[in-house]
Amino acid sequence: MICLSNGNVKANQDYKDVIKRKMKIYWALMVFGVLTAIVAIGNALLNIVPAVERVTNLYSGIGFGLIAVSVVFIVKYNKLLKNEIAMKEERLKNLDERNILISRMAAKSAAMVLVFCSYIAMLIGGLFSKVIFYCFWWVVMVFLIAYVFFSFYYRNKKL
Amino acid sequence: MQNRIQEYRKQGKITQSELADAVDVTRQTIISLESGRYNASLVLAHKISQFFKVSIEDIFIFDLEEENI
Numbered sequence: 001m002i003c004l005s006n007g008n009v010k011a012n013q014d015y016k017d018v019i020k021r022k023m024k025i026y027w028a029l030m031v032f033g034v035l036t037a038i039v040a041i042g043n044a045l046l047n048i049v050p051a052v053e054r055v056t057n058l059y060s061g062i063g064f065g066l067i068a069v070s071v072v073f074i075v076k077y078n079k080l081l082k083n084e085i086a087m088k089e090e091r092l093k094n095l096d097e098r099n100i101l102i103s104r105m106a107a108k109s110a111a112m113v114l115v116f117c118s119y120i121a122m123l124i125g126g127l128f129s130k131v132i133f134y135c136f137w138w139v140v141m142v143f144l145i146a147y148v149f150f151s152f153y154y155r156n157k158k159l
Numbered sequence: 160m161q162n163r164i165q166e167y168r169k170q171g172k173i174t175q176s177e178l179a180d181a182v183d184v185t186r187q188t189i190i191s192l193e194s195g196r197y198n199a200s201l202v203l204a205h206k207i208s209q210f211f212k213v214s215i216e217d218i219f220i221f222d223l224e225e226e227n228i
């Protein structure tokens with residue numbers, strides 16, 4: 001789910017703006033998906049950059065996956081914009097403070113699992129390949145740097 | 160933190176859905192509040208107390224021992 005600040009949304013009218021913003025994000029995501037698929041298919045047809053076949057398939061899969069997800073959400077949001085009752089339900093679900101807390105706690109736990117797994121993969125992968133070691137090393141480092149940055153950022157922000 | 164939401168709600172013959180709609184949360188949150196599995200934020204506590212037209216202290220029972228203070 002794309003994280004977009006819901007701000008001080010108190011009514012359906014305000015939430016319509018949030019939905020419109022989310023739709024723009026999904027349109028952008030669809031463009032990325034189309035570009036990814038075009039690059040993958042183009043490369044497979046024209047063989048511009050010699051690549052492993054499976055990787056090309058994977059790229060086109062990611063591209064079509066992004067397109068499919070975007071279409072699903074754009075259709076869903078279009079329906080919501082036309083149905084006030086469904087929009088209210090969606091607004092309550094997304095703005096419910098308990099749901100927000102659950103999302104934050106789940107994200108925190110998932111981040112810890114990601115870092116732990118990356119660290120283990122870095123240690124084990126490093127025994128076989130320097131590239132794998134640095135890939136996972138960067139995952140851990142980016143997480144730690146981002147954590148420190150956002151800690152300072154939110155300290156000076158009105159919460 | 161214990162609360163008397165269910166007691167006030169039943170007194171007023173209000174359903175969980177009606178209360179949830181009035182204070183802008185889901186019914187699941189009201190269920191969690193009533194069963195003591197979730198503590199309301201300050202804003203939600205205010206909204207609930209205003210809905211029942213009582214003070215926050217009347218609804219939410221702050222126990223010093225329970226909170227380890």
